[in-house]
Amino acid sequence: MKRDDSVGARIARYRKIKGLTAQQLATAASVGYSTLRQVEAGHSSPSTFWVGRIADALGIDASKLYAEDTEDVQTLDVLPIIRRTLAATDLMDDDIEPMTPAALAPTVAKIGAWRRGARYRKIGDVLPGLVDQLLIAGHEHGEPAYALLTDAYRAANSLAHKFGYSDLSMTATERMLWAAEKSGDPLRVASVHYLKAATLARIGAGRQAMRLIDRTVADIEGLAAADRTAAAVLSTLHMRGGTIAATLGQADVSRDHLAEAERLVSGLPDTVVLDTVVGPTNVKLHQIxxxxxxxxxxxxLDIARSTHLPADFASERRTYFWVDTARAHLLAGDPDAAIEALMESREAAPEHFRASGTVKAAVRATADQQRRASRGLRTLASAAGISD
Known part of the structure; x- marks a missing residue:
């Protein structure tokens, strides 16, 4: 693993090309100076939201700050699938036999389970054809089909952002919003805003993302007192607001959002609402x-140690827990503990582990902290698709 391939090294390189000091870049990006220096030195592993802030301040696409590792067959295969899925909304194939929403719902539910389980190859096998069927069903049956189509487009969004295609992720989010509005369900629209805020944050538009969160919270908070589904959706918006505010350095705002998310799900089980994992455990993951x-x-690390993942907790969320725990260990200067956490992340969701830019950044930061790469670290690098 070459040091000059790390996210931190690339940030430093582009910063110098732009003629900026570290302090100037930190100020322009509204991030902490000490955090920027730690990332550049390889002592801290950044989130995708944080990298988005830096990329925006540098005037470059965030993908330029991630390492260009060896080509992965899986990564190459997924691009045409996403493009095919998002190609059009009004050019239905007349040769396709129409199906009812009730007949399509089990496949949509299965794709949602695969998405939460980080089974991306399975999604790719059926997603384009399913979207074709749902577009026809929407034309024939209206709102119920568009609700299902929203969830199908969410799977496309997941594929796009997991594999680093931020432009296609934005397209998928807009397709989701279009379908959600046609579903006639304001809570489904609000749930899409939760995802759109993340997409905006990943491209450096954190302030716009926070405005979207605040506006959507105001739109639905009156429903939360009497509607458990509304309360669950509202909790996700506060979770997102908490994580995005953190990348903007707004500690009080971040913690207030996350405290409100925790209050809203108090007494609720960890479950799935409108295709999103909600509940006390997921709030803790966002707090970490x-x-x-x-x-x-x-x-x-205190929050991580107090978090007990349910046995049936979604694999995608489980791997996020372990990656962010690894990031915390790196920030604390403990690469050996980070390796153990990254091992757990790989075990939880191998496909996510190989695709994730955050994982790659964490593995490289671990390598920067270890004076001599251990066998465990080399194993992790191989699993993440990182060449020596």
Missing amino acids: AAEVDLGEAGRA
């Missing part, structure tokens, strides 16, 4: 991520 981005390793 936020504290790492705020530079508070001790707080993040």
Whole structure:
């Protein structure tokens, strides 16, 4: 693993090309100076939201800050699938036999389970054809089909952002919003805003993302007192607000959002609402991520140690827990503990582990902290698709 391939090294390189000091870049990106220096030195592993802030300040696409590792067959295969899925909304194939929403719903539910389980290859096998069927069903049956189509487009969004295609992720999010509005369900629209805010944050538009969160919270918070589904959706918006505010260095705003998310799901089980994992455990995961981005390793590790993942907790969320725990260990200067956490992340969701830019950044930061790469670290690098 070459040091000049790390996210931090690339940030430093582009910063110098732009003629900026570290302090000037930190100010322009509204991130902490000490955090930027730690990332550049390889002592901290950044989140995708944080990298988006830096890329925006540098005036470049965030993909330029991630390492260009050896080509992965899986990565190459997924691009035409996403493009095919998002190709058009009004050019239905007349040769396709129409199906009812009730007949299509089991496949949509299965794709949602695969998405939460990080089974991306399975999604790719059926997604384009399913979207074709749902577009026809929407034309024939209206709102119920568009609700299902929203969830199908969410799978496309997941494929796009997991594999680093931010432009296609934005397209998928807009397709989701179009379908959600046609579903006639304001809570489904709000749930899409939760995802759109993340897409905006990943391209450096964190302030716009926070405005979207605040506006959507105001739109639905009146429903939350009497509607458990509305309360669950509202909790996800506060979770997202908490993590994005952390990348903007707004510690109080971040913690207030996350405290409100925790209050809203108090007494609720960990479950899935409108295709999104909600509940107390998921709030804790967002708190860990936020504290790492705020530079508070001790707080993040305290939350991680108090978090007990349910046996049936979604694999995708499980791997996020372990990656962010690894990031906290790196921030605390403990690469050996980071390796153990990354091992757990790989075990939880191998496909996510190989695709994730955050994982690659964490593995490289671990390599920068270890004076001599251990066998465990080399194993992780191979699993993440990183060449020596």
